[in-house]
Amino acid sequence: MIQSEEIVRVAAKGDGVTASGRHVALAAPGDVVLPDGTLQPGPHRVPPPCRHFGPCGGCQLQHLDETVLAAFVRDRVLHAARSQDLESGVLGETHLSPPRSRRRATLHAQPAGGKIVLGFREAGSHRIVDLAECDVLRPELFALVAPLRRMLGAQKGRWAVDVELTLADQGVDCGLKGYAMEGLQATEAALGFAHEHRLARLTVDLGYGPEPVWEPEPVTVTLGGTPVALPPGAFLQATGDGEATLVGAAREWLAGSGPVADLFAGLGTFAFALDGPVATYEAARNAHLACRAAAARYAGRVSAHHRDLFRNPLQPGEIDAFDAVLLDPPRAGAREQVARIAASGVGRVVYVSCNPSSWAKDARTLADAGFRLAELRPVGQFRWSTHVELASLFVRD
Template sequence: MNEPEEIIRVAAKGDGITLSGRHISRAAPGDTVLPDGSIQPGPHHVEPPCPHFGKCGGCQLQHLDAASLADFVRDRVVNAAEGQGLSAEVIAPVHLSPPHSRRRASLMAVNGGGKPLIGFRESGSHKVVGIGRCDVLRPELFSLLNPLRSLIATQGKRYAVEIELSATDQGVDCALKNFSMDGLEATEAALDFAREYGLARLSVDMGYGSEAVWEPEPVTVTLGSVPVAFPSGAFLQATQDGEQALSGAVSDWLSERNLIADLFSGLGTFSFEVGKPVAAYEAARDAHLACRVAAGKAQLPVEAFHRDLFRNPVRSDELARFDGIILDPPRAGARDQVAQIAASPCDRVVYISCNPASWAKDARMLADAGFHLAELRPVGQFRWSTHVELASLFVR
């Protein structure tokens, strides 16, 4: 007969782990796994606030209290660094975004002949979980789900509509994919919906690319203090709270620098925050143009460059004129660009990442080039999710 075992930590995918290495689903540190496999809750195990927890794939860690959740975020980041032989001189307290703060979401609306559903997919499945409550979405996003269900129900008996919601300066930006809007009656119904619920924009993709069908005024998001045009589907930090935590790190670490390169700059999230002359490099043309136009209107010293940094990284000799670098690549990291930074004379790099594993590999390259990891700030803006972000400072 097996002896009871205590959960000592939470693994990267959210399972609790015992000292013997057993993985136990939805277990918290301090829980006891009894011989029959049941869990005796410990001091860090809490009742999940959402009735959909366990089925909906949006959250994996609602059974953890705030202290254990923060420990999970910190451990993901620190363990990734240590796996590459790196240790930070300073590790800041974990920043967790609060509940009901997610300002962008990707959902599905389906009707396979049964009850129409809108929600997130189950973890590791294409099955959609219809949600009647969500503790991560901002209220103005969640409040649209029932009205959207009624609108999309006009599609007929079988449909699978992808929904993108983003909170912008003007209200909610809603994009629908695989949504049929043929004919005058269907078009008027969609426009009436956008008008009634005060959408900032309604975009529809019927198989030929996304097209805005309702946009009373140009849609923007404010970055720093600058309103920037928001192209439909453009990248936006998941929470404004998390964005401020990451931007604050950038400002703190580059306040004494005079000329900064912002690599993978997107709409200019960090370019508009530092208050310094910035060269912003971005591959997505719509984001690049939005950044350039916003900088011109605000008369800020941000020069935007359209450049694919995977195919054509900024070279070490080009980087020689900068005394600070911001790096915020996609999840895959930026191996070739980091190699050019390592070969450059620049001595201060702020690396923002949404993937501790790829970040750690890139960090190893910087360390091998003489940089040391001066500070690490773990950020959990996807609350109750295993998705973790970080801000890091490398100094040479």
């Protein structure tokens, strides 16, 4: 006979899990799975704030209270570390970004059922959830959803458009991929939309890269107090508060250091916030050029280098010129570069990661080379999502 079971934790993909290992979708710790499969709500279940929760793939965890949500982020990071037999000397407080704080997102639009649908895709599907509300996007971004529907609705035939929205210093940067801006009417509609809604920039990508069609003044994003040119599609931390948390950790851990190597530096998110001399290394040409142009104001405190660290990682002899290394690689991690760091004589490494699993493998390489995981800080920038980030400090005693 099937017995009732209590949900004891939340798995990596958001399912609730019982002590016996049974996975139950949309279950919270403390819920009880009854013999007929229904859920008896427990103390940590809360009403999801958004009507789209469930079908929408943008969020997986809106049914969890703050305590469990923070614990989920923390435990994902701790589990990754322990999978490689690593324990942190200090576990920092988990940071959760608040509702309506996401400053960049990619939405999808297409005609369906006689109307234009625009929103995130359903989980595991190409179907689009037509957004009537959103509790993760900054209000400035969500305010464009209805106007975008009207503007895109002028297109004829079958089409699909990806909409990239980013909040820059000057306002919203909007990128349309797949939008057939052909003819005077379509062009005027796009420019009218940009003007009416005071966009910072409007770009259109028909398969050859984004081309600006509206940019009243150069678009920038302020990093460490420095306005940096924002190329279309360039990487930016998902929330301003999340960025501040990660940068704050780096500043604290690198205070008093001599020269720092900032690897996978992007636009200079960390470099411009640090006090000492910093050398940035970045493969994406547009991001590198933006960082270099901004660095020119600092009379040598920040130097920018164009380098693909996957194909051409910094070698141990080059790394030895620095007192510390900071790296924030893509989701795949930085296996080859970390191997060179481990073989160098550098004594301090700050590793920021958006993927605890790949981070843990790289962390093991550092530990095997004599580094100690001194501190670990879990970060949940993507609120109500299973996407987890972290900042970590490694020191060689």
